[in-house]
Amino acid sequence: xxxxxxxxxxxxxxxxxxxxxxxxxxxxxxxxxxxxxxxxxxxxxxxxxxxxxxxxxxxxxxxxxxxxxxxxxxxxxxxxxxxxxxxxxxxxxxxxxxxxxxxxxxxxxxxxxxxxxxxxxxxxxxxxxxxxxxxxxxxxxxxxxxxxxxxxxxxxxxxxxxxxxxxxxxxxxxxxxxxxxxxxxxxxxxxxxxxxxxxxxxxxxxxxxxxxxxxxxxxxxxxxxxxxxxxxxxxxxxxxxxxxxxxxxxxxxxxxxxxxxxxxxxxxxxxxxxxxxxxxxxxxxxxxxxxxxxxxxxxxxxxxxxxxxxxxxxxxxxxxxxxxxxxxxxxxxxxxxxxxxxxxxxxxxxxxxxxxxxxxxxxxxxxxxxxxxxxxxxxxxxxxxxxxxxxxxxxxxxxxxxxxxxxxxxxxxxxxxxxxxxxxxxxxxxxxxxxxxxxxxxxxxxxxxxxxxxxxxxxxxxxxxxxxxxxxxxxxxxxxxxxxxxxxxxxxxxxxxxxxxxxxxxxxxxxxxxxxxxxxxxxxxxxxxxxxxxxxxxxxxxxxxxxxxxxxxxxxxxxxxxxxxxxxxxxx
Amino acid sequence: xxxxxxxxxxxxxxxxxxxxxxxxxxxxxxxxxxxxxxxxxxxxxxxxxxxxxxxxxxxxxxxxxxxxxxxxxxxxxxxxxxxxxxxxxxxxxxxxxxxxxxxxxxxxxxxxxxxxxxxxxxxxxxxxxxxxxxxxxxxxxxxxxxxxxxxxxxxxxxxxxxxxxxxxxxxxxxxxxxxxxxxxxxxxxxxxxxxxxxxxxxxxxxxxxxxxxxxxxxxxxxxxxxxxxxxxxxxxxxxxxxxxxxxxxxxxxxxxxxxxxxxxxxxxxxxxxxxxxxxxxxxxxxxxxxxxxxxxxxxxxxxxxxxxxxxxxxxxxxxxxxxxxxxxx
Ligand SMILES: [Zn+2]
Numbered sequence: 001x002x003x004x005x006x007x008x009x010x011x012x013x014x015x016x017x018x019x020x021x022x023x024x025x026x027x028x029x030x031x032x033x034x035x036x037x038x039x040x041x042x043x044x045x046x047x048x049x050x051x052x053x054x055x056x057x058x059x060x061x062x063x064x065x066x067x068x069x070x071x072x073x074x075x076x077x078x079x080x081x082x083x084x085x086x087x088x089x090x091x092x093x094x095x096x097x098x099x100x101x102x103x104x105x106x107x108x109x110x111x112x113x114x115x116x117x118x119x120x121x122x123x124x125x126x127x128x129x130x131x132x133x134x135x136x137x138x139x140x141x142x143x144x145x146x147x148x149x150x151x152x153x154x155x156x157x158x159x160x161x162x163x164x165x166x167x168x169x170x171x172x173x174x175x176x177x178x179x180x181x182x183x184x185x186x187x188x189x190x191x192x193x194x195x196x197x198x199x200x201x202x203x204x205x206x207x208x209x210x211x212x213x214x215x216x217x218x219x220x221x222x223x224x225x226x227x228x229x230x231x232x233x234x235x236x237x238x239x240x241x242x243x244x245x246x247x248x249x250x251x252x253x254x255x256x257x258x259x260x261x262x263x264x265x266x267x268x269x270x271x272x273x274x275x276x277x278x279x280x281x282x283x284x285x286x287x288x289x290x291x292x293x294x295x296x297x298x299x300x301x302x303x304x305x306x307x308x309x310x311x312x313x314x315x316x317x318x319x320x321x322x323x324x325x326x327x328x329x330x331x332x333x334x335x336x337x338x339x340x341x342x343x344x345x346x347x348x349x350x351x352x353x354x355x356x357x358x359x360x361x362x363x364x365x366x367x368x369x370x371x372x373x374x375x376x377x378x379x380x381x382x383x384x385x386x387x388x389x390x391x392x393x394x395x396x397x398x399x400x401x402x403x404x405x406x407x408x409x410x411x412x413x414x415x416x417x418x419x420x421x422x423x424x425x426x427x428x429x430x431x432x433x434x435x436x437x438x439x440x441x442x443x444x445x446x447x448x449x450x451x452x453x454x455x456x457x458x459x460x461x462x463x464x465x466x467x468x469x470x471x472x473x474x475x476x477x478x479x480x481x482x483x484x485x486x487x488x489x490x491x492x493x494x495x496x497x498x499x500x501x502x503x504x505x506x507x508x509x510x511x512x513x514x515x516x517x518x519x520x521x522x523x524x525x526x527x528x529x530x531x532x533x534x535x536x537x538x539x540x541x542x543x544x545x546x547x548x549x550x551x552x553x554x555x556x557x558x559x560x561x562x563x564x565x566x567x568x569x570x571x572x
Numbered sequence: 573x574x575x576x577x578x579x580x581x582x583x584x585x586x587x588x589x590x591x592x593x594x595x596x597x598x599x600x601x602x603x604x605x606x607x608x609x610x611x612x613x614x615x616x617x618x619x620x621x622x623x624x625x626x627x628x629x630x631x632x633x634x635x636x637x638x639x640x641x642x643x644x645x646x647x648x649x650x651x652x653x654x655x656x657x658x659x660x661x662x663x664x665x666x667x668x669x670x671x672x673x674x675x676x677x678x679x680x681x682x683x684x685x686x687x688x689x690x691x692x693x694x695x696x697x698x699x700x701x702x703x704x705x706x707x708x709x710x711x712x713x714x715x716x717x718x719x720x721x722x723x724x725x726x727x728x729x730x731x732x733x734x735x736x737x738x739x740x741x742x743x744x745x746x747x748x749x750x751x752x753x754x755x756x757x758x759x760x761x762x763x764x765x766x767x768x769x770x771x772x773x774x775x776x777x778x779x780x781x782x783x784x785x786x787x788x789x790x791x792x793x794x795x796x797x798x799x800x801x802x803x804x805x806x807x808x809x810x811x812x813x814x815x816x817x818x819x820x821x822x823x824x825x826x827x828x829x830x831x832x833x834x835x836x837x838x839x840x841x842x843x844x845x846x847x848x849x850x851x852x853x854x855x856x857x858x859x860x861x862x863x864x865x866x867x868x869x870x871x872x873x874x875x876x877x878x879x880x881x882x883x884x885x886x887x888x889x890x891x892x893x894x895x896x897x898x899x900x901x
Contacts (some may be wrong), residue, residue, distance in 0.1 A: 100833055
């Protein structure tokens with residue numbers, strides 16, 4: 001049995017707040033473990049662990065509260081009786097967090113205090129609120145539900161209610177790995193078994209329940225239940241001791257996908273374990289027609305026409321479209337290229353080594369005519385460079401190096417999978433904002449918002465607009481000088497952020513340019529970082545938004561080598 | 573309208589009265605210094621200024637070499653074109669608001685101020701009403717609302733006591749003039765000796781000599797700091813050997829900015845205490861209403877727009893008084 005009061009949402013929030021204020025993962029883990037061991041039934045354990053690590057709903061449930069952050073913010077501004085554009089936005093800029101802003105306003109504004117009568121909701125009652133939000137489709141009805149929920153909460157509960165609702169981590173420096181440790185500590189289970197149960201079930205809450213009930217051994221893989229993905233780490237110089245321990249594959253410029261298939265049932269899952277089956281009907285049809293024995297494949301979705309892998313930008317047109325029209329699937333046809341096999345012949349294959357899995361994948365794909373990536377033995381570092389150049393010529397992003405003996409484990413497993421990528425390009429930008437840094441850079445301004453010029457651009461009234469935020473690529477000495485020079489340019493301050501006059505030019509390197517309609521520029525850069533601080537240049541030398549657009553279009557129409565020789569994959 | 577000019581990057585000049593407020597040098601006949609924080613002190617160390625007695629002492633301790641005419645609070649000084657009165661501002665010891673009465677009306681310049689006042693200051697008082705109110709607004713948003721000093725002091729004592737009991741040195745990161753002495757006053761009832769780093773020690777002696785209770789204190793010493801002492805030091809020392817070498821420590825950050833949770837990860841600290849020596853948003857609005865001025869001029873602020881928005885709802889006119897390069901102490 002759960003102790004009286006132990007199942008209250010307020011207690012959960014207080015524990016989470018203490019965790020956020022504690023330093024060191026061991027301390028955080030102990031606090032959460034201690035809290036969990038006071039919960040006496042499976043439902044509350046499921047809720048507490050899920051709220052802390054997954055969100056309102058299990059990651060694999062496909063359910064979401066589906067309420068945008070802007071709707072939440074507008075609703076909070078109205079609740080607090082303040083002007084959204086003038087007051088709320090300024091507060092959010094100062095704190096850098098909408099949920100923290102709302103917590104403070106709920107505390108400070110008399111009207112917002114008067115509207116609320118905290119009523120010690122239980123975890124179960126809060127879950128019920130999430131379920132109601134999920135079921136409700138209309139925005140104003142969702143807002144009414146939010147208001148009714150907040151009326152019963154303290155400001156801290158409101159803050160975490162909003163964060164849990166947003167799905168994913170609570171952003172308190174307490175991530176899945178620590179939660180797994182806390183679960184295993186609370187219920188005296190083997191950490192490795194909890195971790196495995198999490199990978200298999202895709203749900204932290206579920207893993208915690210199995211741990212509590214001493215049933216971790218029953219966590220077995222089931223078809224049509226996605227498995228958390230294994231991820232690659234960026235390669236760092238000298239991080240590889242024996243290059244010949246690895247095999248190489250070209251890194252496709254596509255979208256990661258897990259396919260579960262058996263007979264005419266086929267399901268597709270994205271990297272965050274969402275089901276995306278309906279978005280790619282041509283892929284589903286392809287696999288249905290093969291009538292496969294039960295199998296799980298890990299691989300990449302790519303737009304493929306004219307015997308050529310097409311740029312990611314074209315695939316983007318398909319992403320998020322729930323039911324694409326025949327015109328769309330005709331124009332941007334998508335294929336699935338397999339590179340790993342996780343289940344076959346009623347047997348999970350995670351624990352087998354990569355070369356072992358690879359043998360199974362090869363014979364499976366060749367039997368059924370499924371595309372699979374080509375693998376190359378690595379004999380020397382020089383050879384890696386040749387393969388890398390060929391991958392780029394194919395329009396791919398670079399190379400993947402995979403350790404031959406590695407098992408399939410979710411998350412980033414040190415040096416098991418490594419990615420080798422090439423910068424997409426660089427542009428000259430000006431620093432628009434400086435943000436106080438975190439971690440070892442605390443106290444200095446180490447994060448920067450960079451802008452491109454639009455002064456000659458009729459679509460904008462500003463001189464510069466933001467194009468990206470970067471926080472690395474400079475030396476300590478350069479950072480010191482930046483901080484000094486920046487002081488002369490300060491025009492405004494919002495909490496930990498300074499607004500600066502254009503004065504410092506930075507050559508910004510990035511991996512890729514993407515269309516993003518929600519930003520002012522209409523484009524975002526992938527992984528922007530400092531290449532050089534151009535003290536020799538003036539703001540008038542900065543590149544313009546038009547330049548960015550040109551780069552984007554060039555990338556889109558760059559020649560790509562077709563797959564007629566030196567193929568990236570087999571089985572077209 | 574108030575007749576004023578801004579001195580680049582620093583203070584305000586009232587040309588018709590020939591008065592300079594927190595200006596950097598000899599730019600007006602009568603220069604007033606509101607308090608001894610660096611961003612309000614004249615850069616020219618040899619000019620003649622008016623200030624309170626405590627401010628004069630603190631200024632000299634911080635290297636000011638010029639001539640100071642010391643003024644008492646609330647005893648008017650008659651100048652050729654104005655009558656000037658200093659009011660206790662509650663910000664740090666000696667801090668004063670400057671009231672200027674002339675045939676152009678009654679102007680109140682706040683410098684930095686805090687009401688309810690910090691307990692280690694001369695308190696807070698003000699004229700009934702004014703025509704022009706020149707106010708700082710360091711914390712100009714409704715997310716800023718301060719807890720009472722006593723509540724925060726109690727939490728700080730608990731933090732320090734628990735750390736000491738568990739064998740850790742409690743470290744309070746705070747600005748060394750004003751905030752440091754406020755923290756020491758709050759911790760004094762614990763009875764432990766507090767060590768203060770560097771220049772802060774000389775400033776503490778002035779507080780002590782003027783009769784403010786800041787507990788037992790001594791200069792920082794590497795040999796004894798782990799010996800049941802509390803360490804008071806500016807946050808800039810976080811990366812310096814003094815703190816790096818102190819292995820068993822619990823670190824608290826004391827500042828109005830500590831209200832931002834992001835400060836926790838930015839500074840790698842154990843505890844945030846949002847103790848401010850500036851007025852909060854709500855107190856500022858109340859005060860503007862009570863003074864009922866014809867115009868509020870907002871200075872030293874990251875964002876005057878929100879304050880103006882609320883003042884206009886109360887029917888009070890306001891405008892930003894633009895100054896560049898402000899600091900937050
Ligand atoms: Zn000050």
